[in-house]
Amino acid sequence: MWTVLGIAATITAVAGLVWFKPWALWVDETVDEALPTAGTTATAPAEPPVAGTSPSASSTPTEPAGPVTLAQGTFISHEHSTAGTAKVVRLADGSHTLRLEGLDTSNGPDLRVWLSDAPVKEGRAGWGVFDDGRYVNLAKLKGNKGDQNYPLPEDVDWSALPSVSIWCDRFDVSFGAAALARV
Template identity: 65%
Template sequence: MGRVRRKSTRPVAAGLLLAAVVLTGAALYWFQPWALWQDETVQEALPGPTALPAGGSDSRPAPAPSRTPAAPEQVTVASGKLISHEHATSGTVRLLRLADGSHVVRLEGLDTSNGPDLRVWLTDAPVKEGRAGWHVFDDGVHESLGKLKGNKGDQNYRLPQHVDPARFTSLAIWCDRFDVSFGAAELTRPA
């Protein structure tokens, strides 16, 4: 009678274990679940007059006092309250025109979850309540103002010069990795 040879299962088990470790590492990198428990608070001051370039000096004489009132440092062009979408989100949004004519989006009292690849988007999409509003903001015109600086606090996002703020009707805290809104605000203009 011949001996039956058993195949070793060690290489197969080692291969499966390696595949599981690689898949777990990739899933952790992609979802970053620890970010949900890490808060990053940013407290930026209201934007003021533009400072002189570094190293430069202003040798012009000071202007004579004027009887006309000075232009305000910033004017609110549009504003709105953030509503929750994929994650609980609150705070206010103000679109400001600065004295030099540039525009800044200001988030005040922001409170949302942290997450991977969060962006601040100006969009032309309508703000919808609930799940209906989670995925609409990348359907139309949108302009990314950059990465969300922190998931809590007050922060400013300067609009690039080529961006016309009149084209946009809403702001979204957008998770670019999963194409979903964490929260959004309809921007209403004063009458």
């Protein structure tokens, strides 16, 4: 009988360790990605001429402007201490990326980067709101520290999803979040 209980306790302990991954809290994964750049062969569409004027040199196609920050926000802590900045950046080719700069949070099991329509709330009230409405799971978090980029799908209207959450999908809780405000 004691052997069966010992085996059951061992199986339970191993399953618990695999599920919770407590060692992840002490292991940092640092990412240092540069802001992506688009190819320089694309050209911006020409501005249509204003009625009654002649075309000018400024209406000819030109090289697109470099990356432009459209919205940004500062992370607040939820379940775990979280700091850094989230930015929506339009790249020269017109695509958009979510950039996390100076991210500093705990590591954990199954962390994701989400855009959500839920408001960012301080304290425990904000821990679990991001899956209550519309959200987009952009990707698995690349690392719990550093600078990283997440391309935004073309069919996602990021302006309708003004919150970024570092979401623990295993426990349905936000480690930290940032409210995006247009700049």
